[in-house]
Amino acid sequence: MRLLIHNMLSSNIKGVINGFPLRIEVDKVEEKQVDFDAAFLRKMFHKIEWKALLDAALTLGYAELPEEAPDSSVLESDEFLQKFHHALLELDLEEGALVCPETGRKFPVTKGIPNMLLHEDEV
Amino acid sequence: MSSRPELQAPPEIFYDDTEARKYTSSSRIIEIQAKLSERALELLALPDDGVPRLLLDIGCGSGLSGETLSENGHQWIGLDISQSMLDVALEREVEGDLLLSDMGQGLPLRTGVIDGAISISAIQWLCNADKSSHEPRLRLKAFFGSLYRCLARGAKAAFQVYPENVAQRELILSSAMRAGFAGGVVIDYPHSSKMRKEFVVLTCGPPSISSSVPQGKGQDGESCSDDESSGDEEDQTVCISDRHRPRKKQKVTKKGRTRQWILKRKEKGRRKGNVVPRDTKYTGRKRKARF
Ligand SMILES: C[S@@+](CC[C@H](N)C(=O)[O-])C[C@H]1O[C@@H](n2cnc3c(N)ncnc32)[C@H](O)[C@@H]1O
Numbered sequence: 001m002r003l004l005i006h007n008m009l010s011s012n013i014k015g016v017i018n019g020f021p022l023r024i025e026v027d028k029v030e031e032k033q034v035d036f037d038a039a040f041l042r043k044m045f046h047k048i049e050w051k052a053l054l055d056a057a058l059t060l061g062y063a064e065l066p067e068e069a070p071d072s073s074v075l076e077s078d079e080f081l082q083k084f085h086h087a088l089l090e091l092d093l094e095e096g097a098l099v100c101p102e103t104g105r106k107f108p109v110t111k112g113i114p115n116m117l118l119h120e121d122e123v
Numbered sequence: 124m125s126s127r128p129e130l131q132a133p134p135e136i137f138y139d140d141t142e143a144r145k146y147t148s149s150s151r152i153i154e155i156q157a158k159l160s161e162r163a164l165e166l167l168a169l170p171d172d173g174v175p176r177l178l179l180d181i182g183c184g185s186g187l188s189g190e191t192l193s194e195n196g197h198q199w200i201g202l203d204i205s206q207s208m209l210d211v212a213l214e215r216e217v218e219g220d221l222l223l224s225d226m227g228q229g230l231p232l233r234t235g236v237i238d239g240a241i242s243i244s245a246i247q248w249l250c251n252a253d254k255s256s257h258e259p260r261l262r263l264k265a266f267f268g269s270l271y272r273c274l275a276r277g278a279k280a281a282f283q284v285y286p287e288n289v290a291q292r293e294l295i296l297s298s299a300m301r302a303g304f305a306g307g308v309v310i311d312y313p314h315s316s317k318m319r320k321e322f323v324v325l326t327c328g329p330p331s332i333s334s335s336v337p338q339g340k341g342q343d344g345e346s347c348s349d350d351e352s353s354g355d356e357e358d359q360t361v362c363i364s365d366r367h368r369p370r371k372k373q374k375v376t377k378k379g380r381t382r383q384w385i386l387k388r389k390e391k392g393r394r395k396g397n398v399v400p401r402d403t404k405y406t407g408r409k410r411k412a413r414f
Contacts, residue, residue: 005200005220008177010233012269020233040175040198047177047236113209116202116224116231120256123228123265 001093001114003056007048009114011100011107013122021052022098022107024059030112034089041084042075048088057087127287133253138184138205147185147211150398156243159283159320160191163241166281166309166324166337176238179273181226181282182245184208186217192241193218194388200237202226216395227262229269237273240280246323247284250291263295267302274327280304282323292321299325305334312341382407 011019050069064083074080098107180189183201192199199219286292306325312318326334385407392399
């Protein structure tokens with residue numbers, strides 16, 4: 001699971017009001033090389049919840065992102081885009097879990113795939 | 124399809140390891156799914172600016188449909204209820220991000236972040252009650268409600284479906300409308316039992332010009348004029364129905380993906396041992412705008 005997806009995922013268990021962001025538990029992280037695409041990054045930037053990305057990156061062991069949510073002027077900086085790219089698309093949670101912030105329910109992540117299937121009483 | 128898979132077993136059981144492998148090693152299936160995905164992507168009518176979008180592939184299976192999205196330069200999230208299908212997707216090293224998820228339980232995504240959604244040959248599964256707790260109406264409601272929320276305003280969804288009968292199509296459509304979508308069904312080649320394909324095309328947000336449903340291909344009364352139908356491999360069948368669109372719009376290069384880029388991607392595919400269409404003079408050629 002890349003952090004791009006983590007930033008979009010939200011727990012949809014019945015009764016949960018704010019299921020975002022899911023807390024990450026790490027067993028194994030991998031890094032993958034992904035082609036750099038500035039246009040996509042600039043477009044995605046506006047959709048990203050910064051705090052969630054920052055925390056997720058830290059949890060996966062990457063501490064290079066600016067702490068404060070940057071304004072869009074950073075999109076001109078190549079240095080920023082490279083870091084943003086790495087955090088968003090190249091860090092990959094291979095094994096671990098995602099934890100619902102309201103209920104504590106764990107969604108396992110196996111072979112990089114989050115299992116978001118709900119139990120019948122959670123629908 | 125002589126016997127409908129939806130009637131045989133729940134999807135996570137039907138698409139087991141054996142079926143997943145069988146499905147993905149049939150070059151016929153690969154070709155059909157790629158064509159359907161290409162058409163669904165076209166029906167999303169994304170802006171022609173070369174910027175990759177974040178798309179959703181619902182019931183992505185082994186990633187055949189998603190691969191078309193990658194080939195067109197987009198990022199995608201694929202979700203499927205069958206672990207076996209996703210395992211094959213992993214093996215094939217698809218570029219999308221995968222989720223094990225049941226669309227009938229609603230999509231676990233936050234509000235307004237997705238730029239478009241496709242689904243190829245999957246939504247009709249929601250019309251079946253596979254468990255005693257399943258109520259198709261409620262599952263469709265959960266699905267369309269969550270889809271509406273996670274799409275950006277104005278974003279579209281294009282779902283190729285195999286409804287079993289008129290009632291199923293109505294059920295799917297009315298669920299979508301109740302969730303707030305505008306749209307309808309596009310039928311390509313309605314008069315050919317073999318080539319007939321149905322797409323549910325939806326727009327997120329109030330009805331507007333952009334949410335009007337495009338025409339299907341191969342409709343009656345839409346004849347192909349000569350100059351429009353020369354030299355394209357699909358000519359005999361494709362009837363062009365875009366004559367209301369300004370001419371110059373069709374000239375813009377599609378997504379800025381060059382022949383070079385495509386050849387590179389195909390080469391990569393071959394190295395992975397994938398079945399890749401051979402390179403011809405048509406490779407990377409601009410297709411005609413088609414609806
Ligand atoms: C005919 S396959 C198509 C796969 C892929 N879209 C393609 O074009 O190759 C249908 C897929 O829908 C999935 N599916 C069926 N019901 C589903 C559900 N409720 N939630 C998610 N996926 C589902 C199945 O597991 C299967 O992989």
